[in-house]
Amino acid sequence: MLPKNTNIFFTGEIQVGKSTIIRRYLSLTGLSADGFMTYWEPGGDGTRNLYLSRFDCDARPAERYLLARDEGLGRVKTDNINAAFDRHGADILRASGKRDVIIMDELGKLESDAQDFQRAVMQLLDSDTPVLGVIKPIRTEFLNKIRNDRLSIVREVTVQNRDAELQRLLSIPNSRKPDSGDPSRRG
Secondary structure, X not given: OOOOOOEEEEEOOOOOOHHHHHHHHHHHHOOOEEEEEEEEEEOOOOOEEEEEEEOOOOOOOOOEEEEEEEOOOOOEEOOXXXXXXXXXXXXXXXXXXXXXXXXXEEEOHHHOOOHHHHHHHHHHHOOXXXXXXXXXXXXXXXXXXXXXXXXXXXXXXXXXXXXXXXXXXXXXXOOOOOOOOOHHHOO
16 A cells, blocks of 8 residues: 555646556556546537546446536536536545545646535545545646645656656555565465
């Protein structure tokens, strides 16, 4: 397991491998995780939809909440986004922290006015359960609060350094679950 009070966030441009680092880390260490994830999925009418759901290591869970719709040409509709984050996102986070690691993938500007969600994030950053997350490379009051949190480390990921960032994460002492492949821990 990651040491207690360890919060690591990856930042960088779109599609450089931030979320992939987290998934590979969990796969290689055998650690269990809860938390949330956001993801885009094609809509049936040529649009793309942004969803929020509980984090699931294996697949996209059936329970998901629509956050936004990309209608193309730079138009993104975000009807009721604060309610979605404050109701569903905060509930997901309040139920998190029961596994080895809490996942927050990803935090960005859409949560800027979702006060309950923000409080839930900050409470988990102060918990003993380690957090692995993705944070957009933009400046907002909320994201700056996370960057400046005394327990949080923000690492920039690029195409050139993403493999090294995974190795760096794996090299943190106690970052493997007992008996997760370390021959020195076998009886």
